[in-house]
Amino acid sequence: MNKIDFKKTLDSYKAKHNQIRIVSVPKMKYLMVDGHGDPNTSKEFSDAMETLFPVAYTLKFMSKIDLGKDYVVPPPEGLWWSANMDDFITGNKSNWDWTMMVMVPDWITDKMYKTAVDKVIKKSNPTSIGKIRFEVYDEGLSVQTLHIGSYQTEGPIIAEMHNEFVPDNGLQLSKKHHEIYLSDFRKVSPDKLKTIIRHPVNKL
Numbered sequence: 001m002n003k004i005d006f007k008k009t010l011d012s013y014k015a016k017h018n019q020i021r022i023v024s025v026p027k028m029k030y031l032m033v034d035g036h037g038d039p040n041t042s043k044e045f046s047d048a049m050e051t052l053f054p055v056a057y058t059l060k061f062m063s064k065i066d067l068g069k070d071y072v073v074p075p076p077e078g079l080w081w082s083a084n085m086d087d088f089i090t091g092n093k094s095n096w097d098w099t100m101m102v103m104v105p106d107w108i109t110d111k112m113y114k115t116a117v118d119k120v121i122k123k124s125n126p127t128s129i130g131k132i133r134f135e136v137y138d139e140g141l142s143v144q145t146l147h148i149g150s151y152q153t154e155g156p157i158i159a160e161m162h163n164e165f166v167p168d169n170g171l172q173l174s175k176k177h178h179e180i181y182l183s184d185f186r187k188v189s190p191d192k193l194k195t196i197i198r199h200p201v202n203k204l
Contacts, residue, residue: 002070003070003071003072004069004070004071004072004105005071005072006071006072006074006103006105007072007074007075007182010026011023012024012025012026012142012144013074013180013196015144015145015146015196016145016146017145017146017147017148018145019145019146020143020144020145020157020160020161020165021143021144021145022141022142022143022169022171022201023141023142023143023144023198024140024141024142025139025140025141025142025198025200027136027137027138028103028106028136028137029103029104029105029106029108029134029135029136029137030077030101030102030103030104030134030135030136030137031052031055031056031059031101031102031104031113031132031133031134032099032100032101032132032133032134032135032137033048033051033052033099033100033101033128033131033132033133034097034098034099034131035048035097035098035099035100036096036097036098037093037094037096038093038094038096039078039093039096039098040093044128045098045100047126047127047128048100048128048131049076049100050126050127050128051120051126051127051128051129051131051132052076052100052101052102052132053073053076053102054120054123054124054126055113055116055117055120055129055132056073056102056104057073058116058119058120059104059108059112059113059116060073062112062115062116063105063107063108063112066112067107069105069107071105073102074102074103074104075102075180075181075182076100076101076102076180076181077100077101077102077103077178077179077180077181078098078099078100078101078178078179078181079098079099079101079176079177079178080096080097080098080176080177080178080179081096081097081098081176081177082095082096082097083095099176101137104134110134113134117129117132139175139178139198139200140200141171141200141201141202141203142178142198142199142200142201143161143165143166143169143171143198143199143201144178144196144197144198144199145157145161145196145197146194146195146196146197147193147194147195147196147197148191148192148193148194148195149190149191149192149193150190150191150193151190151193151195152190154195154197157197158177158197161197161199162199166199166201170203170204171201171202171203171204172201172202172204173199173200173201174200174201174202175199175200176199176200177197177198177199178197178198178199178200179195179196179197179198180195180196180198181193181195182194182195182196183195
């Protein structure tokens with residue numbers, strides 16, 4: 001049985017350091033949990049992560065056993081927004097709203113999702129299990145780059161993306177700031193963290 005790694009097969013999971021590019025992101029299915037506040041200090045944030053991955057791994061094993069389709073569980077992702085989008089450049093995290101999410105393959109069905117949630121409730125019943133949802137997210141045309149370093153040093157590349165690259169290419173920002181966390185911050189030093197920074201755009 002071949003194990004699919006979507007980081008290697010999907011163009012939207014590929015990015016280079018110091019290179020902002022335009023990508024077309026396909027519709028994808030996600031497990032999602034919403035919240036608010038600084039992810040470094042918010043219990044709501046840690047509760048969300050402790051809910052998403054048990055469901056994601058339960059679905060992976062259901063897919064492998066029941067369907068004969070194995071895959072690597074994709075990395076965690078986050079949608080971020082604020083009443084003042086400059087909060088992302090200044091790092092004012094207490095004002096941030098967020099949706100943490102994990103992508104699942106398109107062959108995962110609503111029935112499989114509900115079964116996985118029931119299994120997780122019976123096994124561990126995480127705090128935020130009542131907040132999880134299963135949705136299709138359609139970003140479409142976007143700009144993205146790879147940031148290497150701590151999350152606190154993202155400001156300059158985000159500013160360049162928002163204030164230079166986007167207008168210089170006849171685009172305007174739309175939807176929500178999106179980050180894909182390719183590194184596990186628990187195992188990788190801050191200066192080596194790899195994060196895809198993405199923002200959907202519209203053509204002017």
